Amino acid sequence: MSGAGERVRLGIIGLGIMGEAYARIYSQHPLAAVVAVCSRRRERVEEIQARYAVPHGATDYRALLDGPDLDAVVVATPDREHFGPALAALQSKRHVLIEKPMTTSVAEADELLRAARTAGRLIQVAFNHRWLSAYYQAKQLIAAGEIGAPLAGYARKNDTIFVPTEYIRWAGETTPAWFLGSHDIDLMRWFLDAEPLEARAWGRREVLAGRSIATYDVIQAQVKFSSGAFVTFESAWVYPRSFPSIVDSFVELIGTAGHVHLDRKCESLEVSTVEKFSYPKGFLLAEIFGRLRGAFPQCLEDFLFAIRENRPPAVTGEDGRQVTATLEAIHRSLETGRSEPVAPPVPAAS
Numbered sequence: 001m002s003g004a005g006e007r008v009r010l011g012i013i014g015l016g017i018m019g020e021a022y023a024r025i026y027s028q029h030p031l032a033a034v035v036a037v038c039s040r041r042r043e044r045v046e047e048i049q050a051r052y053a054v055p056h057g058a059t060d061y062r063a064l065l066d067g068p069d070l071d072a073v074v075v076a077t078p079d080r081e082h083f084g085p086a087l088a089a090l091q092s093k094r095h096v097l098i099e100k101p102m103t104t105s106v107a108e109a110d111e112l113l114r115a116a117r118t119a120g121r122l123i124q125v126a127f128n129h130r131w132l133s134a135y136y137q138a139k140q141l142i143a144a145g146e147i148g149a150p151l152a153g154y155a156r157k158n159d160t161i162f163v164p165t166e167y168i169r170w171a172g173e174t175t176p177a178w179f180l181g182s183h184d185i186d187l188m189r190w191f192l193d194a195e196p197l198e199a200r201a202w203g204r205r206e207v208l209a210g211r212s213i214a215t216y217d218v219i220q221a222q223v224k225f226s227s228g229a230f231v232t233f234e235s236a237w238v239y240p241r242s243f244p245s246i247v248d249s250f251v252e253l254i255g256t257a258g259h260v261h262l263d264r265k266c267e268s269l270e271v272s273t274v275e276k277f278s279y280p281k282g283f284l285l286a287e288i289f290g291r292l293r294g295a296f297p298q299c300l301e302d303f304l305f306a307i308r309e310n311r312p313p314a315v316t317g318e319d320g321r322q323v324t325a326t327l328e329a330i331h332r333s334l335e336t337g338r339s340e341p342v343a344p345p346v347p348a349a350s
C-alpha cells in the first residue's frame, strides 16, 4: 500500500465499458489510488488517463506491470482474455480483481490459483450480484433454513440483441452462458452451499449466426448439485430492443418448506415517456448525490477491505474456478448432447 493515506495502488487492464466503470469508481474512492491503466488502443488509454487523472498509461499489460508500484490489478478484458493479464499480475505479486467469468477453462483457473498461492496474493472474482441487498438477504434466509431444504431452482438472464450486436464486439468469441449465466451459477452455488456435479445443456444458433455472430442465441442447462437440488440456467441474447430494459433477470428456488423469488426485470422504477416505456436500472450502479453507489461499487470496495485486512474476499478464486468448471461442462454438453460431469474442486493444498 502507498504511503498516501494507505490507499491501495491499483492498475486497470482493459478499458472498455467495465474498465472505465472501475476507473470511475476507484478514482472516487478514499481508499484507492488508480495509478495506471492499460488498453490496446493508445487513444483510449490517454482518454481515460485524462478523464480520471491517472498518472501512468500503457498499451501492453506487461509494461503496466513492469512500471509503477502497484498493490493490485483489475482485469477487465473480454471473457477469453482474462488469463494472460491475471497470471502476469499474480506472478508480479499483485492482488487481482478479475471480471467474470474468471477464465474460460478450468486449466487456466487452476494455473491462476497456483500462481496466487505461490505469490501469497488474493484473487477476487467480480460476481457483483452477491452484493445486491435482496440477493444477500435471500442467502441469509436460505442458510437459516427458512425455506427448508432447497429442492430445485431456475435462473434466467436474458439480454436484448443490443448486447451481442453493439454493446460488445466480441460476442462471437463467447456465449450468453459465459457472459450472463456465470452470474447465476455463482449465485446458485452460493445459495445452495453445494457443488455442481453434472450438466446437460441445449442451445440454438439461428438469429445471431444469421448476422455472422458465431454464438448461441439461447442456452438452457440443467445442473445437478451435490445437495440433490437441480437448477435450470437460461441465458439468451436475442430479446428484441422493444424489451423495456437491457436485461431480463430472475432467480427462483423451491424448498421443502418455502420458496424465494428474486425478480430484477424491473428494479422498482417504471417510466413511460412519449418515446418509450422502460425499466431503468440502478441497483448495480447509480450516481447518488454525486457518488457512485450500488452493488458494483460495494463489490469493488470489499476487494480493498480484503487487501487491507489480509483476508479472503467474499468471492474467491476457488468460487470463480467452480463457476468456470460448471460452464465448461455446459459447453461440453452442448457439443456432445450428453450429460457431462463438472470438474470437482481442487483440494486446497494441491
Ligand SMILES: NC(=O)c1ccc[n+]([C@@H]2O[C@H](COP(=O)([O-])OP(=O)(O)OC[C@H]3O[C@@H](n4cnc5c(N)ncnc54)[C@H](O)[C@@H]3O)[C@@H](O)[C@H]2O)c1
Pocket (backbone or CB within 6 Å): 013, 014, 015, 016, 017, 018, 019, 038, 039, 040, 041, 059, 060, 061, 076, 077, 078, 079, 081, 085, 099, 100, 101, 126, 127, 128, 167, 168, 169, 170, 179
Ligand atoms: N460484472 C458485470 O456485471 C459485467 C458486466 C459486463 C461485462 N462484464 C465482463 O467484463 C469484461 C469486460 O467487458 P466489457 O463489456 O468492458 O468489454 P469491452 O469490449 O467494452 O472492453 C474490453 C476492453 O479490453 C481491452 N483489451 C482486450 N484485450 C486486451 C489486452 N490483452 N490487454 C489490454 N487490454 C485489452 C479492449 O481493447 C477493450 O478496451 C468481460 O469479461 C465481461 O464479461 C461484467
